[in-house]
Amino acid sequence: MILDLAHVGERLPYTACFPCPNDVRSLLSFLFKTLHGSFLIVLRRVVMFCAFIGILRWMTTGTNLMLEQELTRLFSVKRRMPSPYRGQPRLFFGTGRLTQGEDYDWDGQKRNRPPDRPLLIFQYTFGGYGLFSRGNKQHHMQKGRAFFAVIPSAHVYKLPPESPGWNFFYLTFQHPHTVNRIAAALEQHSGVIEVDEHHPLIKKSADLIRLTQNGVFADSYEEEAHILDWMCAAERELREPAASRKESHVWQKRVLAVLNKNPGAPPSIEELAAYFDLSRSHFTRIFKEKTGDSPAAFITQFRVHKIEQDLRLTGKTLVEIADDHGYGDISRLCKVFRKTYGMTPGAYRKLICRRADDADGGTR
Numbered sequence: 001m002i003l004d005l006a007h008v009g010e011r012l013p014y015t016a017c018f019p020c021p022n023d024v025r026s027l028l029s030f031l032f033k034t035l036h037g038s039f040l041i042v043l044r045r046v047v048m049f050c051a052f053i054g055i056l057r058w059m060t061t062g063t064n065l066m067l068e069q070e071l072t073r074l075f076s077v078k079r080r081m082p083s084p085y086r087g088q089p090r091l092f093f094g095t096g097r098l099t100q101g102e103d104y105d106w107d108g109q110k111r112n113r114p115p116d117r118p119l120l121i122f123q124y125t126f127g128g129y130g131l132f133s134r135g136n137k138q139h140h141m142q143k144g145r146a147f148f149a150v151i152p153s154a155h156v157y158k159l160p161p162e163s164p165g166w167n168f169f170y171l172t173f174q175h176p177h178t179v180n181r182i183a184a185a186l187e188q189h190s191g192v193i194e195v196d197e198h199h200p201l202i203k204k205s206a207d208l209i210r211l212t213q214n215g216v217f218a219d220s221y222e223e224e225a226h227i228l229d230w231m232c233a234a235e236r237e238l239r240e241p242a243a244s245r246k247e248s249h250v251w252q253k254r255v256l257a258v259l260n261k262n263p264g265a266p267p268s269i270e271e272l273a274a275y276f277d278l279s280r281s282h283f284t285r286i287f288k289e290k291t292g293d294s295p296a297a298f299i300t301q302f303r304v305h306k307i308e309q310d311l312r313l314t315g316k317t318l319v320e321i322a323d324d325h326g327y328g329d330i331s332r333l334c335k336v337f338r339k340t341y342g343m344t345p346g347a348y349r350k351l352i353c354r355r356a357d358d359a360d361g362g363t364r
Contacts, residue, residue, distance in 0.1 A: 091227065092172040093209050098128070099165045105158035111151050119151040120173040120182050122234065124195075124202065128165040132157040132192060139192045141166075146201075148191045148234070150183045155191070171205060175224070178231040185238040193237055198252055200292050201233045203301065207340065214351070216342030236292060251290045252298070259302050264324050266303060269295045304340045307333070311349045318345055 098104050113119060124146040132139045132147045134155040141147060141157070149155045159166050173179055195202055208226050217223040258275055259266045267275070272295060273283035287295050303325055310321050322333040334344045341348055 090173065090175045090223070091208070091212060092174075093170060093212070095167075095169045097165070097167050098130075098159050100163060101161065102159055102165075104130070104166070106156065108149055108151050108153045108155040113151045115152060117174070118153075118179050118183070120179040121147075121149045121151065121170060122173075122205070123147055123149075123157070123168050123170040124205065126167040126169070128167055129163050130157060130159050130166040130168075134191050137190060139190070141168075141192070144196055145192060145194050147193075148182060148186055148189075148238070150179065150186065169205070169209070171208070171230075173227065175227050175231075178227055181231055181235055182238070185235050189238045195237070196249065198256070199237075199249070201230075201237050204230045204233050211342045214342055233292065248291045251287060255287070255295070255298065256302070259299065263302075263306050265326050266299055269299075272299075300336060301340070304337060307337060307345065308341070308348070311345055312352055321345070 096104075123141075125141050125143055127143050129140050129142040132141050132149075132155070134147075134149070139145070139147070147157065149157070193201075204226075208230055211217060211226060212223065217226075254276075255272065258272060269284065270280050273280045276283060278286070284295055287293070287298070291298065293301075307321060307325055310316055310324070316324070318330050318333065322328060322330050325333070327333040327336070334346075337343075337345045337348070343351070
């Protein structure tokens with residue numbers, strides 16, 4: 001038998017043969033191209049993620065500045081405004097814009113407040129930071145953090161020397177039922193919370209300040225109803241676990257993402273529910289449980305906020321604004337806007353213009 005050795009190599013599989021130099025170069029070239037392509041894909045994703053984070057921070061900062069500017073505009077040059085009714089005021093509020101080195105140091109046991117008539121303070125940080133101490137724990141009150149404190153009690157809040165400054169708004173309550181309820185909740189809580197501008201408690205705080213400052217309550221009962229509404233939101237925030245609060249923010253942001261796709265014609269509750277593959281009743285129940293607001297109330301707040309922006313930032317007529325936001329006629333627009341701001345859109349625009357003129361006059 002004669003073996004034909006000339007063709008043995010052809011019948012062997014490629015992997016059983018030693019590669020020649022050309023094959024090695026081809027293999028290295030293939031590996032380089034593959035790894036280079038993978039690296040570019042990873043790099044592209046990192047750049048996109050960083051861009052997304054930057055946009056998210058810009059949007060958050062923009063919202064933060066809008067609320068701060070609105071409250072500052074409301075207070076004008078005054079830093080402490082009492083509620084406008086005769087007798088003992090039940091609510092004070094104001095803003096602080098502290099600079100580095102400014103003397104700001106409050107001890108809750110040295111405020112000359114009788115124990116039988118305690119006060120409640122709620123203070124929310126816009127920027128910079130301060131320190132809040134209660135018990136043996138000290139908290140850095142940076143942007144997005146707020147604290148509750150009862151006076152008199154063992155606590156201190158101050159501007160430390162190393163801080164670049166501290167911007168905030170505060171509410172001070174003398175309403176006995178509100179003070180007692182929140183004081184009871186604080187027995188099991190540090191008194192410090194972390195919330196964003198979209199949180200119901202911050203929205204209710206801004207509404208309470210806006211309505212009181214504009215003096216539009218029909219009577220003291222209507223003022224008290226808004227104070228009690230704020231109290232319920234504050235107590236819910238103090239007594240709910242952190243996981244529940246985060247879930248609330250997630251639901252709000254998911255719905256806001258849908259509403260912002262077409263602000264002028266937001267979807268109905270049925271359409272929103274379908275977007276999340278839920279029935280109307282199931283969606284309404286879950287949203288109410290997670291956020292404390294009904295979907296209808298949340299959508300109305302969103303629309304009124306957009307209307308307020310148009311009144312403040314554009315020269316559109318009320319007819320144009322009503323059409324742009326799907327209300328059809330001015331009477332419906334006025335009815336919805338009045339429920340939140342306590343005045344008609346036209347009166348609100350005049351008030352903004354008057355305050356802008358006063359501010360311009362004060363700087364001349």
